[in-house]
Amino acid sequence: MDVLIVGAGPAGLTLGIDLARRGVDALVVERAEGLFPGSRGKGIQPRTQEVFDDLGVLDAIRAAGGPYPVRMVWQDGERVGEQPMFEPVEADEGTPYTDPLMVAQWRTQEVLHARLEELGGKVAFGREATDLEQDADGVTVRFADGTTARARYVVAADGGRSAVRRAVGVGMTGETVDPNPFLVADVRVTGLDREYWHAFPGSDGCFVALCPLAGTADFQLAARLPQGTEPDLTLDGIRKLVAAFTHLDTDDVTELRWASGFQPRAALADRFRVGRVFLAGDAAHVHSPAGGQGLNTSVQDAYNLGWKLGAVLRGAAPETLLDTYEEERRANAAAMLGLSTGVHRGEVRRGKATVQLGLGYRESSLSVESRTAPAGVRAGDRAPDGTVDGVRLFDAFRGPHWTVLGAAVTGLRSLPAPPSYGPGVYLVRPDGYVGWAGETTQGLREYAARTGALVAP
Known part of the structure; x- marks a missing residue:
C-alpha cells in the first residue's frame, strides 16, 4: 500500500x-x-x-x-453571574465561520x-x-x-x-502546565438546565464545571483537583466530587459514560x-x-x-x-x-487568538512572494473566502486541486481575484493557503511544476 x-x-x-x-x-x-x-x-x-x-x-x-453556551458561575448554591466563553470575532465575506462549534x-x-x-x-x-x-x-x-x-x-x-x-x-x-491534576468525564445529570455551562469554583483555584454537550444528552464534567489528589474515575467517585463542589446531590449524577484523569502538560x-x-x-x-x-x-x-x-x-x-x-x-x-x-493560565482570552484563522506559512520555503510591494493577502496567508463572477471562492477551492486567482492558466482552475485580496496573481494550495503570489504569471509555472500543481490530483 x-x-x-x-x-x-x-x-x-x-x-x-x-x-x-x-x-x-x-x-x-x-x-x-x-x-x-x-x-x-x-x-x-x-x-x-x-x-x-x-x-x-x-x-x-x-x-x-451546536454553539457554545454562556458560562454560569455558582457560589453556595446561588447563581452569581454570567461570563461569555469567547470574545466575539466579527464575520465578513472572507471569514464566514467565526464561532467555535461544540x-x-x-x-x-x-x-x-x-x-x-x-x-x-x-x-x-x-x-x-x-x-x-x-x-x-x-x-x-x-x-x-x-x-x-x-x-x-x-x-x-x-x-x-x-x-x-x-x-x-x-x-x-515539554513542561507541566499545571501542578494540579484534572479530571474530565461524560455524565448524565438531573437538576441542571442545559442553557449554560455551569461553573462551580472552589478554594485554592480548584473547581468543577458541567457543560451540556451539544447534540447529546450528556454533560461534560471537568474538574481541577487539589494537588496530590488521585482522580477517582468511578461513578461513586464522580458523584462525591459533584456533591462536594455543587448544590447537587450524589444521586443527581445518574450515569457515568466515560472518564479520564490527566496532568495538563x-x-x-x-x-x-x-x-x-x-x-x-x-x-x-x-x-x-x-x-x-x-x-x-x-x-x-x-x-x-x-x-x-x-x-x-x-x-x-x-x-x-x-x-x-x-x-x-x-x-x-x-x-x-x-x-x-x-x-x-489565564493569560490569553478565548476569541480572535484561538480561532486559528490568522495562522499561516509566510516563512515557509513553499511560500513565494514575488511582488515588490505586496498589499492585502500575501504568499503563506490563509486564502480568504469571497465571491467573484457569482462563484464563491470556498466552493471553487473545494477538492484536492490548486486554484489560480487573477489570471487564466492552462491546466489549473482559474478565477479573477476579488478586490479584497489586493492586486496580483495568486496560486492557492489544496489546503487553502496562498503558495505563490506575483504581479504577473511570470514564475508561476516553475513553482507549480515543483509542487505538483500542474498534474491533476
Missing part, C-alpha cells in the same frame, strides 16, 4: 479522508476495537470548520453539535469515519502497532498479533504515548519526520485542553500532509516536498502549544 496511518483519532481519520479523495491506497489501523468513546476535544474552531467544509463533512459536523469528540470521529468509508477508505480496528523497520523503499510495521504490513510511508497518529514515535526514536520536549516532538515516517496529532504535540487547540491542530497537521503525500506518490512533485511538512507544522504546533498554555 502507499500509506499506513496508525491511529483512528481526528488526525488519522482526516488524513485518511484526504488521501482517499486523491485515490491514494491508504489504510488506517487502530489499536482499540472501536472509535474513541469520550467527549475530550469538543471544540471545532473556525479554521477547522473551513477544513471540514472542503472535506465534505461540515454539514454533518454542524448537525452533530461537538463531542466521539461524534466528530463518527462523522469523519463515515466520510472515510463513503470515499472507499477503511479503518482496521484491533490492530496495535508495536514496532517498525524502514528501508529505502518503504516501511514494515509489526503488530501485537505478530502480523506485519508494508507501506511506502507511515504516519503516526497514535496519540501522546505513540508507539510509532518511540519506534523511530523521537523524543518530546505541553510537549512538542523533537522531529515530525524520520525518513518515511511522519508524526501527526498528539503523537507530535500534546496540549492543555484549555482553548480548544489540540484537536484542531491535529486535523490541520493531516490537512497539510495529505496533499503533499498525494503529489509525491503520483509522481507530480519531488520527494523533497515532504520535508515542508515538518518545516510548516512543527512551527505552527509550537505556537499553538504556547497559546494553549496561555489560555490555561
Whole structure:
C-alpha cells in the first residue's frame, strides 16, 4: 500500500479522508476495537470548520453539535453571574465561520469515519502497532498479533504515548502546565438546565464545571483537583466530587459514560519526520485542553500532509516536498502549544487568538512572494473566502486541486481575484493557503511544476 496511518483519532481519520479523495491506497489501523468513546476535544474552531467544509463533512459536523453556551458561575448554591466563553470575532465575506462549534469528540470521529468509508477508505480496528523497520523503499510495521504490513510511508497518529514515535526514536520536549491534576468525564445529570455551562469554583483555584454537550444528552464534567489528589474515575467517585463542589446531590449524577484523569502538560516532538515516517496529532504535540487547540491542530497537521503525500506518490512533485511538512507544522504546533498554555493560565482570552484563522506559512520555503510591494493577502496567508463572477471562492477551492486567482492558466482552475485580496496573481494550495503570489504569471509555472500543481490530483 502507499500509506499506513496508525491511529483512528481526528488526525488519522482526516488524513485518511484526504488521501482517499486523491485515490491514494491508504489504510488506517487502530489499536482499540472501536472509535474513541469520550467527549475530550469538543471544540471545532473556525479554521477547522473551513477544513471540514472542503472535506465534505461540515454539514454533518454542524448537525452533530451546536454553539457554545454562556458560562454560569455558582457560589453556595446561588447563581452569581454570567461570563461569555469567547470574545466575539466579527464575520465578513472572507471569514464566514467565526464561532467555535461544540461537538463531542466521539461524534466528530463518527462523522469523519463515515466520510472515510463513503470515499472507499477503511479503518482496521484491533490492530496495535508495536514496532517498525524502514528501508529505502518503504516501511514494515509489526503488530501485537505478530502480523506485519508494508507501506511506502507511515504516519503516526497514535496519540501522546505513540508507539510509532518511540519506534523511530523521537523524543518530546515539554513542561507541566499545571501542578494540579484534572479530571474530565461524560455524565448524565438531573437538576441542571442545559442553557449554560455551569461553573462551580472552589478554594485554592480548584473547581468543577458541567457543560451540556451539544447534540447529546450528556454533560461534560471537568474538574481541577487539589494537588496530590488521585482522580477517582468511578461513578461513586464522580458523584462525591459533584456533591462536594455543587448544590447537587450524589444521586443527581445518574450515569457515568466515560472518564479520564490527566496532568495538563505541553510537549512538542523533537522531529515530525524520520525518513518515511511522519508524526501527526498528539503523537507530535500534546496540549492543555484549555482553548480548544489540540484537536484542531491535529486535523490541520493531516490537512497539510495529505496533499503533499498525494503529489509525491503520483509522481507530480519531488520527494523533497515532504520535508515542508515538518518545516510548516512543527512551527505552527509550537505556537499553538504556547497559546494553549496561555489560555490555561489565564493569560490569553478565548476569541480572535484561538480561532486559528490568522495562522499561516509566510516563512515557509513553499511560500513565494514575488511582488515588490505586496498589499492585502500575501504568499503563506490563509486564502480568504469571497465571491467573484457569482462563484464563491470556498466552493471553487473545494477538492484536492490548486486554484489560480487573477489570471487564466492552462491546466489549473482559474478565477479573477476579488478586490479584497489586493492586486496580483495568486496560486492557492489544496489546503487553502496562498503558495505563490506575483504581479504577473511570470514564475508561476516553475513553482507549480515543483509542487505538483500542474498534474491533476
